[in-house]
């Protein structure tokens with residue numbers, strides 16, 4: 590199996606599992622208990638908080654552990670709407686992950702209003718449109734740091750400055766950026782940011798919400814007062830410990846991500862662009878995370894390609910994972926105004942530091958042959974790649 594779907598989820602790093610195991614076996618104390626036996630869990634959460642804070646460049650006290658990126662993003666928007674009942678408008682973008690996009694759609698059905706700011710054909714945000722979308726009743730601006738489908742990076746510092754200039758809260762979904770680009774939240778005017786462990790070789794079901802110590806917050810989960818009252822519920826100790834270890838490893842391998850993984854991704858793209866005629870890269874090739882390749886193959890049906898590649902042992906995706914079952918054309922690529930054929934022929938390959946050169950070599954032998962086969966089956970029009978280069 591060649592796993593090239595690391596934006597959907599990643600393999601747990603064995604060193605992460607090793608640090609988690611005691612908290613699933615012997616060290617089962619509740620971190621809120623006062624006796625010495627529970628101190629191990631408490632101390633381990635403390636260390637995890639320091640490690641996640643180090644990865645994203647903030648203070649440990651600004652990290653609140655959650656059940657994942659989805660909860661963190663929902664909690665950020667929820668908080669902003671609770672803070673001021675007069676502010677019932679959200680500014681976000683047309684290409685957000687469902688964790689933000691669908692929550693905003695839900696809010697729009699329940700009395701709030703939402704502006705989805707457009708992107709251009711390369712997936713770049715229209716900053717002027719974003720600024721114009723902010724109104725006196727805007728509660729929050731929410732824009733992702735890196736796109737999960739194309740890898741395109743938004744200019745987070747500039748968006749933060751726009752929001753600050755208009756005195757509006759700013760949340761960024763930084764799930765796909767953490768561990769892939771350098772991050773110093775203390776230098777950016779951002780109040781809330783979302784993270785997820787399983788996108789960086791940590792366990793599923795754990796993430797974090799960054800809360801700037803200068804920002805006010807209204808919690809979504811209320812109960813036992815864990816996480817300083819900001820997220821109640823007994824901590825998922827083993828998962829949090831795993832997130833901490835994964836964050837430490839991600840910080841240590843940021844250089845490798847920016848050099849070796851980027852070179853792998855670039856080589857992969859270059860070979861496919863050369864060997865498979867009428868292939869296109871989706872999204873800005875410069876302002877991009879190092880691990881993501883969104884490619885469009887003329888005349889190919891992505892669903893058929895996924896099945897064929899799956900038979901040959903390659904895991905990749907068409908658009909975002911959440912959409913593969915429903916056969917909906919990618920909302921993100923549609924927002925980039927790519928035509929239907931180009932969207933239908935799009936596959937996302939996403940790499941990690943655990944992919945080897947040998948795996949990529951094999952994928953580069955399999956994919957051109959698979960595309961040739963699919964085009965031959967689809968007939969002469971497909972093999973010419975008509976109407977795609979628009």
Ligand SMILES: *Cc1c(COP(=O)(O)O)cnc(C)c1O
Nearest residue numbers: 657658659686688737764765785
């Ligand atoms: C995966 C992902 C999420 C959701 O994180 P979960 O931990 O799976 O809830 C949110 N945003 C982006 C950009 C993602 O890639």
